[in-house]
Amino acid sequence: MAFPNHPARRLNTCSSDALLVCENCDTVYRRRPLERGEVASCARCGAELDRHRALTVNALLALILTAMIVFVQANVWPIFTLGLNGQFNATTLWGMIVTMWQQDAQVVSVLAAATLFFFPMAKMLVMGWLLWFARAGRRAPGFAPLMVALHRIGPWTMSEVFVLGALVAIVKAHQFFEVIADPGIYAYGALTLLITIFSGVDMRQLWEQTPESAT
Amino acid sequence: MNALPRAIDLGVIGCPVCGLVCRTLPGDAQLDGDGVDDDMACPRCHSYLRRRKTNSYARTWALLIAGFLLYIPANVLPIMRTASIGDIDDNTIISGVVELWVKGSPDLAVIVFTASILVPMLKFLALGTLLISSQRGSDWARPQRAKLYRLVEFIGYWSMLDVFVVALLTALVRFSVLSRVEPLPGVIFFGLTVVLTMLASISFDPRLIWDGRNTDD
Numbered sequence: 001m002a003f004p005n006h007p008a009r010r011l012n013t014c015s016s017d018a019l020l021v022c023e024n025c026d027t028v029y030r031r032r033p034l035e036r037g038e039v040a041s042c043a044r045c046g047a048e049l050d051r052h053r054a055l056t057v058n059a060l061l062a063l064i065l066t067a068m069i070v071f072v073q074a075n076v077w078p079i080f081t082l083g084l085n086g087q088f089n090a091t092t093l094w095g096m097i098v099t100m101w102q103q104d105a106q107v108v109s110v111l112a113a114a115t116l117f118f119f120p121m122a123k124m125l126v127m128g129w130l131l132w133f134a135r136a137g138r139r140a141p142g143f144a145p146l147m148v149a150l151h152r153i154g155p156w157t158m159s160e161v162f163v164l165g166a167l168v169a170i171v172k173a174h175q176f177f178e179v180i181a182d183p184g185i186y187a188y189g190a191l192t193l194l195i196t197i198f199s200g201v202d203m204r205q206l207w208e209q210t211p212e213s214a215t
Numbered sequence: 216m217n218a219l220p221r222a223i224d225l226g227v228i229g230c231p232v233c234g235l236v237c238r239t240l241p242g243d244a245q246l247d248g249d250g251v252d253d254d255m256a257c258p259r260c261h262s263y264l265r266r267r268k269t270n271s272y273a274r275t276w277a278l279l280i281a282g283f284l285l286y287i288p289a290n291v292l293p294i295m296r297t298a299s300i301g302d303i304d305d306n307t308i309i310s311g312v313v314e315l316w317v318k319g320s321p322d323l324a325v326i327v328f329t330a331s332i333l334v335p336m337l338k339f340l341a342l343g344t345l346l347i348s349s350q351r352g353s354d355w356a357r358p359q360r361a362k363l364y365r366l367v368e369f370i371g372y373w374s375m376l377d378v379f380v381v382a383l384l385t386a387l388v389r390f391s392v393l394s395r396v397e398p399l400p401g402v403i404f405f406g407l408t409v410v411l412t413m414l415a416s417i418s419f420d421p422r423l424i425w426d427g428r429n430t431d432d
Binding site for chain 1: 219220221222223225227228229231232233234235236259260261262266311315318320323326327330357358361362364365368371372373375376377378379380381382383384385386387388389390393394397398402403406407410413417421422424425
């Protein structure tokens, strides 16, 4: 991630509370506070502009800590076990990543490691770090670069796709093998639930909720 | 000026990363996103500020075409080998779906078909349509095209499904000579296709849909 070296020139900041620009079509709106359950969408293109923030910083932090615990469980515990003639094989996420590497599918191995382990983990750690400081109304050390990193990681976490993939793999394997669901798959199920809750959370609110001076 | 003013006309710019709105000079060459002298930074998060994503058409076309080229071997080459005593069975994406439909469960076959075949095809068609219509400055079905872009963005990564299925089966079906699953090159091409089409949809700037000859509603 390269940051431009030149400080901003000739740019005057409008009050960020006052204006809002639709990212999908460039239409400018005046912000207004939203009631519980309200979602503001763009009158031109229909994209979502803003939504009511039902979860407080404390609630978000609690959810992130839960997600971290579940994430550890999902990675440590085996996902499911296959049995054939009394012989049993189980795998964890990392077992799968290592096997793919050994089987000459390094590209797949790296993709899986990034989208199922490193990016989700980075996302949770960064969110936890930022929210921990936001609780006290402060900006965490490294606030701006971390907020930018969070934005970039956005589409590259795929845990929920992996859960569906595990279900498909179970059904496929079921024809030939004995399938035993292990705790890992339940942990992944719970993680998917938490990810769904987080998908509606806009971390950008932290820019407004924490004062600039308290960097 | 109509009821829905655009940032480019008002002389303001929204930061794509943190959402801050800044005042600018209309037509500022440092903000046009052509890749030359674009060195304006957001005062709040220090990301590059641009009116439009840099070289959006060229980058999106390049990534989309590269993705499509890799999509051909992804479908032609087998993605997975199932080996048991005296029997070797190579599966392509399509034969995997057919097998799931016949032997397993048709509902999952529909899900895999959607994720592995329908979604990538839809992405190529949708992004191709968006690129061509926006480059022509067409005002045809703009709200629908905007919706189409958001759909492509949302469903993009679900195509990774089949890659994870192959990876899981490879890790689990390892019963020495009795039964083994191995990944074959098709799955690598498929994974790369998914990544390239995701990058393509990220480099496309949906604001271009509305930038044509007459932006008045």
